[in-house]
Amino acid sequence: xxxxxxxxxxxxxxxxxxxxxxxxxxxxxxxxxxxxxxxxxxxxxxxxxxxxxxxxxxxxxxxxxxxxxxxxxxxxxxxxxxxxxxxxxxxxxxxxxxxxxxxxxxxxxxxxxxxxxxxxxxxxxxxxxxxxxxxxxxxxxxxxxxxxxxxxxxxxxxxxxxxxxxxxxxxxxxxxxxxxxxxxxxxxxxxxxxxxxxxxxxxxxxxxxxxxxxxxxxxxxxxxxxxxxxxxxxxxxxxxxxxxxxxxxxxxxxx
Numbered sequence: 001x002x003x004x005x006x007x008x009x010x011x012x013x014x015x016x017x018x019x020x021x022x023x024x025x026x027x028x029x030x031x032x033x034x035x036x037x038x039x040x041x042x043x044x045x046x047x048x049x050x051x052x053x054x055x056x057x058x059x060x061x062x063x064x065x066x067x068x069x070x071x072x073x074x075x076x077x078x079x080x081x082x083x084x085x086x087x088x089x090x091x092x093x094x095x096x097x098x099x100x101x102x103x104x105x106x107x108x109x110x111x112x113x114x115x116x117x118x119x120x121x122x123x124x125x126x127x128x129x130x131x132x133x134x135x136x137x138x139x140x141x142x143x144x145x146x147x148x149x150x151x152x153x154x155x156x157x158x159x160x161x162x163x164x165x166x167x168x169x170x171x172x173x174x175x176x177x178x179x180x181x182x183x184x185x186x187x188x189x190x191x192x193x194x195x196x197x198x199x200x201x202x203x204x205x206x207x208x209x210x211x212x213x214x215x216x217x218x219x220x221x222x223x224x225x226x227x228x229x230x231x232x233x234x235x236x237x238x239x240x241x242x243x244x245x246x247x248x249x250x251x252x253x254x255x
Contacts, residue, residue, distance in 0.1 A: 003033065003056050004231065008159040010219055013119035015057060016253040018161035018221060020231040024049045029243050034233070036107050036248025050250075057252050059103045064252070066105050067092040069128045073136040075145040078102055094127040094142040098149050103254040109235040110164040110225050112206050113251035116142060116215075118151035124253050129160075131175070134206055135182060143213045156215040161223070161251045164236060166191065166201035168226035175200065225249070 003023035007016060024033025025048045030041040033049050054061045062081045068091045075094035081102065082089060095104045096116075104126035106113045111130035117123070127133075127142045139158075147153060173196050179186040189208070191199045203220040210218040225232040238246035 003052060005056060006161065006221055006223065008219065008221060010157045010159050010217060011115060011117050011253070014117045014124060014253060014255060016115050016117070016159075017056065018113060018115075018223075018251045019053060019056075019249060020162070021233055021247060021249065022231060024052065026247060029238070029245060030247040032247065033250070034247035035105075035250040036109075039247060040245045041247065053105070053250055053252060054103070057103045057254055059101060059254060063101055063254075064103050064105050065095065065097075066107070067095055067128075069093050069107060071128075071130050071132045073133060073138040073141050075125075075127070075138065075141045077145055077149060078104065093129070093133050093138045094125065094145065096123065096125040096142060096145040096149060098123045098255075100255040103252050105250050105252045107248040107250055108161075108163070108225075109233045109246050109248050112163040112202060113161040113249070114139060114142070114158055114206065114210075115161065115251060115253040116146060116156055116158045117253065118146060118155045118157075120155050121150045121152060122255055123149055123151040124255055126251065126253055129206055131200065131202060131205075134202070134209055135179065137209075139206065139209045140213045143210075143215055153214045154216050158210050158215055158218040160203050160206050160218070160220040162221060162225050162232050162249065163203050163206075163223075164226045164234065165203065165224035166199050168224060168236065169200045169202060170197050171200045172197060
């Protein structure tokens with residue numbers, strides 16, 4: 001099956017793609033393009049899937065650059081591909097580069113994959129922004145890291161790819177309190193649900209933080225990972241279905 005790649009006109013000046021699960025070699029609960037080495041899927045099959053992504057992005061497999069995502073606000077600047085079979089990726093949730101040919105890759109399964117570009121400056125970025133990383137500032141940190149290597153905030157465009165939507169993101173009072181501790185204005189990202197449960201709008205929060213960072217423009221592709229089983233993996237959906245594990249989607253950008 002052919003890979004399905006979602007793209008945004010906002011990033012049309014650079015090569016990028018939000019890959020769905022379609023077109024991969026994985027089977028069972030991972031069926032499709034599972035690119036997560038942290039899953040219990042067969043490592044050889046995940047490697048095949050990643051190779052297909054590299055081919056689709058027009059780069060060598062070694063140029064497909066990942067970080068060890070830890071729900072942090074840490075961002076690394078990448079200037080060369082990782083070398084060596086046993087080279088561990090850095091623990092971070094954002095990457096930036098001005099190096100042509102490097103492909104920055106983010107893994108998600110409900111969290112926000114965010115791709116950034118200042119095409120004029122030749123600087124790109126990618127971030128994994130779940131609720132914790134977004135609240136702690138990973139999006140702003142990615143913008144700052146891009147500026148540090150030559151980007152201009154007003155020229156940066158950012159696109160949030162497939163992520164969990166508000167109608168599927170039920171949270172409890174402790175979650176709500178964490179956002180209220182940061183400022184009462186965050187109440188706008190919550191809607192009442194049953195009892196003490198609330199529904200959180202993760203992509204709206206991400207867009208707010210991006211715009212507050214002063215970048216040129218930002219958008220969400222408006223794809224919900226939870227709601228579309230055929231196209232997307234979802235951690236929350238797999239939990240509700242009592243599945244043993246779940247696949248990871250990949251989103252990639254390169255100069």
